[in-house]
Amino acid sequence: MKYKWILYTLATLLIVSCSSYKHTESQTQEYTIVNMSGTIVEMNKDQGTNAEMQAFVDKYKGTLDAQMNEVVGITSAFMQKGRPESLLTNFTSDVMKEYGDQKIENGADVAIMNVNGHRATLPKGDITLGNLFEVYSFDNTISFLEVKGADLTKIFEANARIGGAGISSNAHLVVNDKKLKSATLDGKTIDNDKIYNVVTIDYLADGNDNMSAFRDAVSIQDTGITLRDIMIDYIREQTAQGKTITSQLDGRITIE
Numbered sequence: 001m002k003y004k005w006i007l008y009t010l011a012t013l014l015i016v017s018c019s020s021y022k023h024t025e026s027q028t029q030e031y032t033i034v035n036m037s038g039t040i041v042e043m044n045k046d047q048g049t050n051a052e053m054q055a056f057v058d059k060y061k062g063t064l065d066a067q068m069n070e071v072v073g074i075t076s077a078f079m080q081k082g083r084p085e086s087l088l089t090n091f092t093s094d095v096m097k098e099y100g101d102q103k104i105e106n107g108a109d110v111a112i113m114n115v116n117g118h119r120a121t122l123p124k125g126d127i128t129l130g131n132l133f134e135v136y137s138f139d140n141t142i143s144f145l146e147v148k149g150a151d152l153t154k155i156f157e158a159n160a161r162i163g164g165a166g167i168s169s170n171a172h173l174v175v176n177d178k179k180l181k182s183a184t185l186d187g188k189t190i191d192n193d194k195i196y197n198v199v200t201i202d203y204l205a206d207g208n209d210n211m212s213a214f215r216d217a218v219s220i221q222d223t224g225i226t227l228r229d230i231m232i233d234y235i236r237e238q239t240a241q242g243k244t245i246t247s248q249l250d251g252r253i254t255i256e
Helices: 004-017 051-068 087-103 129-135 149-161 212-216 227-240
Strands: 071-075 110-113 125-128 141-148 171-176 179-185 195-201 219-226 253-255
Touching (some): 051 129, 071 227, 087 110, 087 141, 087 195, 110 149, 125 129, 129 227, 141 149, 141 212, 141 227, 149 171, 149 179, 149 195, 219 227
Parallel strands (some): 110 195, 171 253
Antiparallel strands (some): 071 125, 171 179
16 A cells, blocks of 8 residues: 555654653553543634644645645546446446456456445546545555356346446446346356456455445455555556546446
């Protein structure tokens, strides 16, 4: 999680600056709370700021802002999340699939991403590091799953019930009245007995957000690499090759 440290820099500095106590096993002591009291202090704009603390924050905010304002790529269009598909969810899912193709023996069969894992939009034009931290604000990590075809169909059925979610471009779902009518991968119907390699995030691999069938996966490998990191790396690589970041609505989820 090579970019994760940026978010915690200020918090760490605050903690370190407030404590000079060095703990060792020989110094371990047990304490008991003998009294506790407190009150609610309502904060409002009339209270102003603490000048000393503001100066401390500003000192590090300048460095952080400089890092977050770095332009890492250029998009050809404004991207936002949506259902049944969207430019942003399609883009994320396709990058996840490509990552799986690179890391999984024999490649990935499909990538699946939830809509609300995207917390902001990507602007048309310059993309900054800060933009990507806003879109992928959670520290979700990439997971590789081996899933039986019957369970993968359940995932696609859940996808249909909620009106669509992120799937890679090699998948095609046809939905009617929030029910899955058909599902194919690379033009082939799902084989219930086959084991499929799925790329997703740890949050979904745990069965959250209507993806409970993932709990029956044959195997789960958490890579420890955040989704945010692979998106940043992908965009940097494309930019280094002189390419613009693109996405398209290609009918991978069709509502009848």
